[in-house]
Amino acid sequence: SQKIEQNSEALNIQEGKTATLTCNYTNYSPAYLQWYRQDPGRGPVFLLLIRENEKEKRKERLKVTFDTTLKQSLFHITASQPADSATYLCAPSSGGYQKVTFGTGTKLQVIP
């Protein structure tokens, strides 16, 4: 069955450093992959979408890579700030009339 793995343990980093979050998937060949941010008590917020033919995508301080050979996506936040503290979810998708399955998320804590 399809499986999506994200670091289950919280990631603590110092303000100003680059945070790197990992998303691995198995038994899956997604056409693209999405990343979301979720704050406590709120719904997830869409951040970035990367397609299988794109190796890297950037948006401001965010960078996502997508390696279909390794079946892995990396999510980077450069110059991290305490306001970046949240849970980050990855969601591989095959597109079309297919449900999107979310990973359990990685909790990021940026320490001032």
Next chain:
Amino acid sequence: NAGVMQNPRHLVRRRGQEARLRCSPMKGHSHVYWYRQLPEEGLKFMVYLQKENIIDESGMPKERFSAEFPKEGPSILRIQQVVRGDSAAYFCASSPLVYQRDEQYFGPGTRLTVT
């Protein structure tokens, strides 16, 4: 451009009562998804609907739960005869479902408490 709206935000029901959760998708979005989230757990897919059609309900319990998305009006997630284990946050999301672009836009959620 209003986002996804859910109501009520908080709902308290006694065991055995019915819970109705409403979701209005973003303007122009015709695809709606419902998820359940327990404290400290991930989002669990429940059901995926298009106007007047259920596309995928593989994540929804067979009994007591139902969902609809009528031609007019919001999508409704209905839970009959609620039990304590139904207490959770229920999120609705909508998407435009353009080719290779099905990012989802989530509502604020409905927090259901069963006493």
